[in-house]
Amino acid sequence: MTLLSNASALLGKELRTEFRSRELLPTTVVFIFIVIALFSITFHPTTSESQRLGPGLLWVAFLFAASLMLQPCFLREQNNDTLSALRLSVKDPFAIFFAKLAANTFFLLLTELLMLPFFAGFFNVHILSVFPQLVLVFFLGSLGIAIPGTAFSAISAQARMRELMLPLLLLPLLTPVLIASTEATAALLEPNPALPLAGLGILIAFDIVFLTALWLFGEYLLEE
Amino acid sequence: MLKTILGAAILFVLIAFTAYLAFHYAPVEKSMGIIQKIFYLHLPSALSSFVAFGVCFYANLMYVFKRQPKWDWLGVSAAEVGLAFISVVLVTGPIWAHPVWGIWWTWDARLTLTFVLWLLYISYLLLRSMLEEPDKRALFSALFGIFAFLDVPLVYFSIRWWRTQHPQPVILGGPGSGLDPRMRVSYLLVWAAFTGLLVLLLNGRYKLEALRASMEELRREAEVQ
Amino acid sequence: MKNLDSVLAAYLAGWAIFFLYYVSIARRMNALREEIERLKSSLHRSK
Numbered sequence: 353m354t355l356l357s358n359a360s361a362l363l364g365k366e367l368r369t370e371f372r373s374r375e376l377l378p379t380t381v382v383f384i385f386i387v388i389a390l391f392s393i394t395f396h397p398t399t400s401e402s403q404r405l406g407p408g409l410l411w412v413a414f415l416f417a418a419s420l421m422l423q424p425c426f427l428r429e430q431n432n433d434t435l436s437a438l439r440l441s442v443k444d445p446f447a448i449f450f451a452k453l454a455a456n457t458f459f460l461l462l463t464e465l466l467m468l469p470f471f472a473g474f475f476n477v478h479i480l481s482v483f484p485q486l487v488l489v490f491f492l493g494s495l496g497i498a499i500p501g502t503a504f505s506a507i508s509a510q511a512r513m514r515e516l517m518l519p520l521l522l523l524p525l526l527t528p529v530l531i532a533s534t535e536a537t538a539a540l541l542e543p544n545p546a547l548p549l550a551g552l553g554i555l556i557a558f559d560i561v562f563l564t565a566l567w568l569f570g571e572y573l574l575e576e
Numbered sequence: 577m578l579k580t581i582l583g584a585a586i587l588f589v590l591i592a593f594t595a596y597l598a599f600h601y602a603p604v605e606k607s608m609g610i611i612q613k614i615f616y617l618h619l620p621s622a623l624s625s626f627v628a629f630g631v632c633f634y635a636n637l638m639y640v641f642k643r644q645p646k647w648d649w650l651g652v653s654a655a656e657v658g659l660a661f662i663s664v665v666l667v668t669g670p671i672w673a674h675p676v677w678g679i680w681w682t683w684d685a686r687l688t689l690t691f692v693l694w695l696l697y698i699s700y701l702l703l704r705s706m707l708e709e710p711d712k713r714a715l716f717s718a719l720f721g722i723f724a725f726l727d728v729p730l731v732y733f734s735i736r737w738w739r740t741q742h743p744q745p746v747i748l749g750g751p752g753s754g755l756d757p758r759m760r761v762s763y764l765l766v767w768a769a770f771t772g773l774l775v776l777l778l779n780g781r782y783k784l785e786a787l788r789a790s791m792e793e794l795r796r797e798a799e800v801q
Numbered sequence: 802m803k804n805l806d807s808v809l810a811a812y813l814a815g816w817a818i819f820f821l822y823y824v825s826i827a828r829r830m831n832a833l834r835e836e837i838e839r840l841k842s843s844l845h846r847s848k
Contacts, residue, residue, distance in 0.1 A: 587820065591816055598812075611807055611808060617815045660822040664814075667811070668814065668815050671807055671811040777822065781826055787833045787837070790837065791837050794840040794841065794844070797840075
């Protein structure tokens with residue numbers, strides 16, 4: 353299918369760009385690490401407080417990091433004037449978005465998983481027994497952040513004050529992702545962990561709704 | 577000038593009418609007492625704001641597909657007017673809640689949804705102020721508006737699920753339970769009056785935006801010379 | 802009557818918001834009309 357082959361070619365480009373420049377991942381990882389450490393220092397939580405507050409703080413840290421990490425997504429194209437070339441290279445503009453959001457989801461997920469051991473250490477929670485389920489929650493949550501994040505990166509690239517506009521547009525919209533991911537993570541970190549089906553359901557619904565919206569309206573987001 | 581005074585007069589009439597209904601015609605509620613009367617302002621404002629945001633969503637869709645400026649004008653008007661109504665909801669709600677629940681605020685489904693909606697449409701208006709070129713402003717704010725509106729059911733259901741995990745204050749004697757017929761009439765008539773208010777404000781704001789568009793055109797003409 | 806001041810506060814605040822918003826629209830309208838007159842007269846002069 354042309355869409356998939358175009359998207360995978362573009363995804364390859366996105367990944368290669370990052371692994372060559374190595375600007376995005378290291379900075380994002382260090383940023384989240386600092387935020388989590390600061391939360392831990394400020395709140396100095398006991399074990400029971402960590403159970404209650406930890407997941408929320410973790411996902412707030414992820415949201416802040418994503419707001420920064422998603423900035424260059426379309427800004428890079430605009431600064432280098434490559435957006436029109438990109439649009440001409442594919443028949444279906446959704447391929448561009450699909451590639452970018454796949455790359456963004458991958459980078460976000462990688463960062464989150466790298467942070468998990470430090471989170472477990474600072475907040476004294478047990479993650480090994482529920483690791484696969486946590487990966488699932490992190491994946492669905494990261495996808496939820498990346499889909500509107502990629503779309504709004506295209507919008508904010510056109511606006512003034514773009515560094516502030518992206519979080520301003522994105523964070524209120526991500527309320528369902530924040531709530532569902534936090535509660536799902538909390539459910540998995542409890543002494544008797546249970547698979548949080550309702551939370552996963554909300555995340556899946558969110559991902560489907562906004563992926564569809566991006567598919568329907570993506571081409572307009574690329575207009576110059 | 578005359579139109580402005582006429583509009584203000586209509587506004588006063590609407591206020592007087594709803595105040596009469598709420599305070600004189602409708603009986604005092606049994607369990608809550610007089611504080612229940614805030615609902616005659618609170619509920620119709622909430623309903624009207626949803627209507628306004630629905631109109632905004634429709635206008636956003638129409639603009640993306642048709643690209644006629646009038647849809648952009650309707651979109652921003654509906655968003656601003658909706659924001660006015662929802663601000664009334666956010667102000668009157670806590671004033672009611674404090675004597676009744678003992679707290680100003682809580683994150684239950686309805687309150688969170690109202691708050692997030694308020695934030696989303698503030699972002700919508702801020703985005704517009706950060707986009708200078710009229711065509712870009714119209715298109716990108718419309719696209720954001722569409723995404724924002726799609727979020728609404730998701731916000732509501734995510735909090736509703738969360739709410740079953742954490743106990744929330746129970747809403748005492750909701751206004752829908754066993755309504756006195758005079759109360760029902762009052763609610764309906766007040767809501768009709770608020771719909772009139774919505775139309776009045778929407779119309780005024782739309783005309784403002786249309787005027788702004790012609791001013792920008794004149795300005796471009798003046799710059800060319 | 803208990804809570805009467807809350808009810809009055811709510812109604813005052815609510816209607817104040819609507820009234821202030823209406824006034825803001827009227828003001829912006831006047832400012833625009835003045836600007837349009839100014840632009841029209843400057844265009845007229847330069848012609």
